[in-house]
Amino acid sequence: MRITYFNTLAIALLAPVLFTPLYAADADAATDRMGQLEARLIAMEARLATAEQVQPAPSSVSEARIAELESRLADAEQETKEVKALAATGGNVPSSSVLGRGAAFDIMANSAWRNLRWTQPEQWETVRPGVSVETVIDALGSPPRSVKSLKPRVDEVFYYETSIRDDSNSLRGKISFRKGQVLTVQKPNF
Amino acid sequence: MKNKIAIASAFIAASSFSFAEIALTENISVEGFVDMSYSHSDADNGAQGAGNESDNSFGIDQVEIDWLFSFGNVSAQVDLEYEELNGGTNVEQAFVNYSLANGDVVTAGRYATMLGFEALEPTGMYQFSGAYTVQGNLLTAARDYVQGVKYTRTSATTFFGISLQDQSFGNDGDRLGGDNDAQQGIDSSYAVEVAGSMDLGNGFTVFAGGAFENAESGDNQLLNAYVTYETGAWLFAAELNLEDNESNNAGNANGDIDVTSYLLMANYAYSDVASVTGRVSSVDVDIDGNEVLDGTKLTLAHNYAFSDNLALCAEVSHVDGDIDPLGLGNIDAEVTSFAVELLFTF
Numbered sequence: 001m002r003i004t005y006f007n008t009l010a011i012a013l014l015a016p017v018l019f020t021p022l023y024a025a026d027a028d029a030a031t032d033r034m035g036q037l038e039a040r041l042i043a044m045e046a047r048l049a050t051a052e053q054v055q056p057a058p059s060s061v062s063e064a065r066i067a068e069l070e071s072r073l074a075d076a077e078q079e080t081k082e083v084k085a086l087a088a089t090g091g092n093v094p095s096s097s098v099l100g101r102g103a104a105f106d107i108m109a110n111s112a113w114r115n116l117r118w119t120q121p122e123q124w125e126t127v128r129p130g131v132s133v134e135t136v137i138d139a140l141g142s143p144p145r146s147v148k149s150l151k152p153r154v155d156e157v158f159y160y161e162t163s164i165r166d167d168s169n170s171l172r173g174k175i176s177f178r179k180g181q182v183l184t185v186q187k188p189n190f
Numbered sequence: 191m192k193n194k195i196a197i198a199s200a201f202i203a204a205s206s207f208s209f210a211e212i213a214l215t216e217n218i219s220v221e222g223f224v225d226m227s228y229s230h231s232d233a234d235n236g237a238q239g240a241g242n243e244s245d246n247s248f249g250i251d252q253v254e255i256d257w258l259f260s261f262g263n264v265s266a267q268v269d270l271e272y273e274e275l276n277g278g279t280n281v282e283q284a285f286v287n288y289s290l291a292n293g294d295v296v297t298a299g300r301y302a303t304m305l306g307f308e309a310l311e312p313t314g315m316y317q318f319s320g321a322y323t324v325q326g327n328l329l330t331a332a333r334d335y336v337q338g339v340k341y342t343r344t345s346a347t348t349f350f351g352i353s354l355q356d357q358s359f360g361n362d363g364d365r366l367g368g369d370n371d372a373q374q375g376i377d378s379s380y381a382v383e384v385a386g387s388m389d390l391g392n393g394f395t396v397f398a399g400g401a402f403e404n405a406e407s408g409d410n411q412l413l414n415a416y417v418t419y420e421t422g423a424w425l426f427a428a429e430l431n432l433e434d435n436e437s438n439n440a441g442n443a444n445g446d447i448d449v450t451s452y453l454l455m456a457n458y459a460y461s462d463v464a465s466v467t468g469r470v471s472s473v474d475v476d477i478d479g480n481e482v483l484d485g486t487k488l489t490l491a492h493n494y495a496f497s498d499n500l501a502l503c504a505e506v507s508h509v510d511g512d513i514d515p516l517g518l519g520n521i522d523a524e525v526t527s528f529a530v531e532l533l534f535t536f
Contacts, residue, residue: 145212147221147535148313150493150501152459153423158496176498 116151117141118160119171127175129182136175136182143175154178160188211258212536222255222536224314229529231325235513235521245325249274251531252312263289270411273325282335297340303333303358303387304351305399307416307429307453310334317491318529321429321453321471324485325525329473330433330449332412333360334400336381347389355381361405361437368438380404385414393420408436423465425457443520448476467491485511485523503531 085154117123118140126139136158144156160173211221228248254271269283285299302310322329337473338355358381385399395418403410416429433449453471460466468490475483491505507527512520 142213147211147498149495149498150313150495150533150535151463151495151498152457152465153462154498 118173119162119188121187123175124185124187125189127182127185129185131182133177133180133182140173149176154183155180211256217260219258219260220255221258222253223311223313224250225252225531226250226533226535227318227531229318229527231348231525233325233523234420234526235523248431249277254311256283265289283405294343297342298338300335300337301340302335303401304340304353304383305332305401305412305414307397307418307427307455312531312533313535316338316455316457316465316467316493317469317489317501317507318503318531319489319507319527321455321469321489322431323453323489324474324487324509325527329475329483329485330431330451332431332433333358333411335382338381343449347391349385349387349520351383351385353383357381357405358383358403359405359410359435359437361403361407361410375404379406394418395420410435410437425455427453427455430451445477446479449476463495465493467493480514481512482514483511485509486514499535501533503529503533505529505531 073181123139140158140160143160145159145161147157147159149155149157154176156176156177158175160171160175162170162172171190172186173188174184174186176183195298211219226249228246230246231242232244240517250272251502252271252272252273254269257268257270259266259268265287267283267285267287268281270279271282272279283301285297285301288296290296308320312318319326320328325440336355336357337351338353340351340353340355342349342351342497344350356379361379381403383399383400383401385396385397389395394414397417398413398415401412402501411434413432414429416427419426429452431449431451433447433451435447435449451471451473453469455469457465457467465520470486470488472486473483474481474485487509489501489505489507493501493503495501505528507529509523509525511523513523514520
């Protein structure tokens with residue numbers, strides 16, 4: 001059959017008459033089903049509300065795992081930073097450059113050594129009665145404090161101490177001189 | 191107590207900038223002392239009236255804080271002090287040292303005179319009072335601190351120094367080279383000080399020096415020499431001063447003032463913390479050939495150190511002199527003094 005304007009108009013006029021009883025039967029079934037669905041939905045909502053009121057038990061395994069992963073991530077990030085830093089310097093940290101990290105460390109280490117070598121017990125081995133002031137300074141460094149002694153037989157006293165206030169928890173050494181030579185030595189209590 | 195002129199100590203002092211007292215930083219350190227005393231004196235001039243009196247005093251005599259700076263070849267020192275006798279706080283010393291390549295040192299600023307056996311500070315004294323003082327009054331005119339430029343050379347056994355300075359006897363101070371305020375127009379005003387010492391070995395050290403002052407009011411000069419001998423716990427010293435003063439600062443407009451003074455001293459350290467000192471000193475003052483003062487002072491002192499930082503000095507002294515200030519005959523005067531001094535250093 002050819003589809004023409006006349007045929008289309010005839011089908012449109014006949015369709016409501018032909019299909020109306022069938023449509024009425026389907027509408028009743030759908031209403032029943034919607035009621036069932038609504039009942040199931042209400043029941044599910046009720047179960048969900050009940051479930052939400054109960055806290056789930058924590059999973060210790062998951063927490064430990066998360067902590068491990070976070071730790072590994074932090075390590076990886078640190079390694080990445082160091083790799084980037086090395087890459088930025090071409091893999092070589094200049095030791096002679098003022099701006100170099102190695103040089104800065106060397107300067108700090110030398111300065112600390114110069115000022116604090118008296119804190120190492122082996123440095124006191126050469127400090128004995130009779131040695132000169134210069135020998136003492138070579139071995140221990142310049143004293144943090146010294147006084148011209150008021151004792152008749154002592155000219156000067158070098159104090160090697162980490163603190164002049166706290167005498168309970170600090171290293172304290174003391175060397176007295178007479179005519180440029182060590183008279184007595186009191187080593188720190190290492 | 192130490193002898194400030196012992197040559198070894200002088201060398202240590204000369205290089206003490208590297209020996210920080212209390213090191214604040216690598217370049218700055220500080221030291222100082224607090225000096226306090228009680229004294230009692232009885233004066234008797236053999237007549238009634240003024241001059242016969244007793245006196246007691248207790249107080250802080252001097253507080254000093256010294257700042258030491260060291261920057262390689264350049265070092266500096268600034269001494270700030272409160273002194274009861276001078277009535278206030280002042281800058282006692284302020285000078286800069288420049289060490290030459292050969293170890294010689296050029297100093298500029300205000301610094302202590304190189305002359306004299308006795309220390310200028312109580313920390314270097316063997317007694318409480320000076321040899322040439324009576325009740326705190328110095329009987330000579332030589333000044334302790336001067337302003338100028340000084341050159342010093344020090345070796346293991348010798349010392350030499352020369353200083354061009356503004357004054358040596360308190361005339362025309364702060365006027366090195368003179369100024370327009372001089373009564374006769376622009377007048378020269380300067381002083382020169384020369385000193386040298388040598389360690390002869392075996393405990394002997396000799397020192398000789400002099401000061402010449404060309405002031406508007408006249409020329410003044412001082413010759414100073416002393417010798418020390420140290421053996422074991424004993425220290426002996428002898429000093430002689432010859433002073434010729436033409437200035438009118440003594441109130442005698444045209445007077446020629448000659449001052450001769452000397453001391454003999456013995457110190458014995460009978461333990462590590464205690465010593466006893468005996469001293470005889472004398473001052474003779476003539477004006478235009480007339481003797482106006484002839485006094486002898488006997489001093490006995492005991493020092494005890496509680497620690498390296500704290501010491502107690504007790505002293506008894508007696509001055510017996512003849513005074514004839516107006517040429518009307520001698521007045522026999524005596525002054526007996528007792529003093530206890532507590533000295534704290536840091």
